[in-house]
Amino acid sequence: MKNACFEFKTHGTPVSCERYGNGHINETYLVITDTGTWYILQKINHNVFKDVAGLMHNISSVTKHLYSQTPDPRRVLTIVEPKSGGTYIQDSEGYWRMYVFVTDSICLERPESPKDFFSSAVAFGAFQNQLSGFDAASLNETIKDFHNTPRRFLNLKKAIEEDKLGRAKTCQREIDFCMQREEICSFMTDLLDKGELKLRVTHNDTKLNNVMLDSKTREPLCVIDLDTVMPGLAANDFGDSIRFGASTAKEDEEDLSKVNMSLELYESYTKGFLQECKQALNEREIETLPMGALLMTHECGMRFLTDYLEGDTYFRIHRPDHNLIRCRTQFKLVEDMEHKMGDMQKITEKY
Ligand code: ADP
Ligand code: GN1
Ligand code: MG
Numbered sequence: 001m002k003n004a005c006f007e008f009k010t011h012g013t014p015v016s017c018e019r020y021g022n023g024h025i026n027e028t029y030l031v032i033t034d035t036g037t038w039y040i041l042q043k044i045n046h047n048v049f050k051d052v053a054g055l056m057h058n059i060s061s062v063t064k065h066l067y068s069q070t071p072d073p074r075r076v077l078t079i080v081e082p083k084s085g086g087t088y089i090q091d092s093e094g095y096w097r098m099y100v101f102v103t104d105s106i107c108l109e110r111p112e113s114p115k116d117f118f119s120s121a122v123a124f125g126a127f128q129n130q131l132s133g134f135d136a137a138s139l140n141e142t143i144k145d146f147h148n149t150p151r152r153f154l155n156l157k158k159a160i161e162e163d164k165l166g167r168a169k170t171c172q173r174e175i176d177f178c179m180q181r182e183e184i185c186s187f188m189t190d191l192l193d194k195g196e197l198k199l200r201v202t203h204n205d206t207k208l209n210n211v212m213l214d215s216k217t218r219e220p221l222c223v224i225d226l227d228t229v230m231p232g233l234a235a236n237d238f239g240d241s242i243r244f245g246a247s248t249a250k251e252d253e254e255d256l257s258k259v260n261m262s263l264e265l266y267e268s269y270t271k272g273f274l275q276e277c278k279q280a281l282n283e284r285e286i287e288t289l290p291m292g293a294l295l296m297t298h299e300c301g302m303r304f305l306t307d308y309l310e311g312d313t314y315f316r317i318h319r320p321d322h323n324l325i326r327c328r329t330q331f332k333l334v335e336d337m338e339h340k341m342g343d344m345q346k347i348t349e350k351y
Helices: 003-007 052-069 114-133 149-162 168-179 183-193 234-245 263-280 283-287 289-310 322-350
Strands: 014-019 027-033 038-043 089-091 094-100 200-202 211-214 220-223 230-232
Touching (some): 003 089, 114 211, 168 289, 200 234
């Protein structure tokens, strides 16, 4: 058992502590105490999050804001206080935090039906709406240039030039794919510079497995993984959800013929997301949602490719070419979205 699990104000004494979940960034454990109470213990990835105090300040203030609107620990991620006070602890292994486990919930890797995906859209749309009155200036930027797509392109170019592990020759097709799409990278940043899009408080990592649904009713409960809540674009939150959840296959599917963007799932998500937050968005923000999907997918593919070239130092991998496989699914989705852009726009207009 991890020593850290005894350092928080749990109900009862921890009796088990096992690795849990499929996140790519933090090290997550399920802790169960002798009273049968469940908790999530996480070792915060300090390579990714350099300023842990700033990160935890964000999560603590955002969850307080959400709790003031919805005072229910199943509906708002809840921090468990360390015995020493504050919001996290540091020991010889690193930085740790604990959350209340969202009871009677499920967390999906794939939607089992369009209704599941609709529920996740309601959760992220409502999250967006609830944070519309939150003071963005009070938040720390936990990862600089997180969704700055042109910057991600430059990082990729640098990784190709350095080619530290001599891997560039194994992914020339993927490299070419990115070089052909350099121009689209600045689509959102240009609109932002022109003042046509608005910076809001957004989640920035809206994967389906970052939302909990009620295990019986499949209704949305709670948005989790709040590490990247910071100023961002609504279209990016929308887009990252489509990237992961509207795909017909897993993020690391090797058979690319199985990987496509489902218009049916796209429609379910659009309906749920806009139902919850369209009143908070301007027309231009709504118009750019389909491009948000394409660009978040392309950006994520470039990030996987960059990490592959740099020697897998960012995303957790389970096999040597895991990041390359992930990158390929993203680029397959980008191509599919390029073909379906007209349909995606029509669906968006409908809602
Ligand atoms: P990462 O940043 O590594 O993705 P997450 O915070 O998303 O870490 O946690 C990883 C997984 O742990 C989630 O996908 C989910 O399955 C589970 N999890 C995290 N927090 C909770 C919670 N409060 N209640 C239940 N499950 C949780
Ligand atoms: C990471 O932490 P997790 O697994 O929810 C990453 C996202 C990527 C995603 C790709 C902080 O999300 O940006 O889109 O992997 N999170 C961070 O699956 O980099
Ligand atoms: Mg996560």
